[in-house]
Amino acid sequence: MIFVESIKKTPIEEQKIEIVERKGIGHPDSIADGIAESISRALCKEYIKRYGVILHHNTDQVEVVGGRAKVYFGGGEVINPIYILLSGRATTFVGDEIIPVGKIAIKAAKEYLKVIRNLDVESDVIIDSRIGQGSSDLVDVFKRKKDIPLANDTSFGVGYAPLSETEKLVLETEKLLNSDKFKKKYRETGEDIKVMAVREENKINLTVACAMISRYIPDIDHYISVKEDIMDEIKDLICRITEKEVNLSMNTADDYERKVVYITVTGTSAEMGDDGSVGRGNRVNGLITPNRQMSLEAAAGKNPVSHIGKLYNTLAFRIANKIAEIDDVREVYVKMLSQIGKPINKPKVVSIQLITDKLTRNIEEECKAIVEEHLENIKKLTEEFVEGKISVF
Numbered sequence: 246m247i248f249v250e251s252i253k254k255t256p257i258e259e260q261k262i263e264i265v266e267r268k269g270i271g272h273p274d275s276i277a278d279g280i281a282e283s284i285s286r287a288l289c290k291e292y293i294k295r296y297g298v299i300l301h302h303n304t305d306q307v308e309v310v311g312g313r314a315k316v317y318f319g320g321g322e323v324i325n326p327i328y329i330l331l332s333g334r335a336t337t338f339v340g341d342e343i344i345p346v347g348k349i350a351i352k353a354a355k356e357y358l359k360v361i362r363n364l365d366v367e368s369d370v371i372i373d374s375r376i377g378q379g380s381s382d383l384v385d386v387f388k389r390k391k392d393i394p395l396a397n398d399t400s401f402g403v404g405y406a407p408l409s410e411t412e413k414l415v416l417e418t419e420k421l422l423n424s425d426k427f428k429k430k431y432r433e434t435g436e437d438i439k440v441m442a443v444r445e446e447n448k449i450n451l452t453v454a455c456a457m458i459s460r461y462i463p464d465i466d467h468y469i470s471v472k473e474d475i476m477d478e479i480k481d482l483i484c485r486i487t488e489k490e491v492n493l494s495m496n497t498a499d500d501y502e503r504k505v506v507y508i509t510v511t512g513t514s515a516e517m518g519d520d521g522s523v524g525r526g527n528r529v530n531g532l533i534t535p536n537r538q539m540s541l542e543a544a545a546g547k548n549p550v551s552h553i554g555k556l557y558n559t560l561a562f563r564i565a566n567k568i569a570e571i572d573d574v575r576e577v578y579v580k581m582l583s584q585i586g587k588p589i590n591k592p593k594v595v596s597i598q599l600i601t602d603k604l605t606r607n608i609e610e611e612c613k614a615i616v617e618e619h620l621e622n623i624k625k626l627t628e629e630f631v632e633g634k635i636s637v638f
Contacts, residue, residue, distance in 0.1 A: 271436025273521025281546025402557025435512020
């Protein structure tokens, strides 16, 4: 059933306080998400290669245990490696044929960790695979031969649109600082970047934490100079996104007099005791938004065929973005609920909540048509996940 209703809610841009966060690709939680998703994609490709179908798996249990590093201007070393535990469930054998899941998982994890440019995967990290066989009941649901896969759980997905200016600013700031172009220009920057914003009415306070690479920073003066240049780049981005007053801060724990600044050997705080877990960071749209309706589902590493936490959260945002294009719709919130064992294209409930001055029959019918179109094409999501075209964090 699809329900469309108008709700009385203060639009996000008119709320007095708005808080938005993004954990960049080098944050320990994002590392866990990225590895989990990378392993899932690798297993999908291996299953398809061997059997022509994606077999049951959920590799969403990844733990990053922080190591220990000695760091100083101009250099440093990782003393105790970062420990990464891979767990979860996967189909490890079919008949008498054994699938080397552990080997595939470790290879995928090492390949993904190349996003941390200054991390030596062979010496700075220990990767331990403990991925086991899935439980028989869920595997049975997954294996049923149907044109449309059956939901593996009674769960829900949540999405909203459009993004506020503050949300856009947070998302684009991290993407800028971790872009290939930016890294080539500023090799001093690591990938562990966290962006936090609070909008107080029409003023935004934007705080950026950016791990810097010690080997490229010979002294405190160089650090300060690069930091100022980076802040100028962010200010240019701010001007392109919002006309609101923005107060920008970066690496606020720095103490220049004591020469205590945010430098790392590898570019991630995981080298010095910071831990990470799947699902503890960004939602599937790449943001953490306490002012919005959200699902707490950990989507990374979930199987892309029948796992509702992955499929419906992604689909809810796509549906919301499309509905937000309708005239007179200011904001839209989408919630989708499944029932275990039922076709994924037939959710129990789809709730469309609109902030609009007038909910007409035409708007209602257009919303329903958008939902039905996306549900009809839901299987295409699986292909996009396997090809790495969809980010879930």
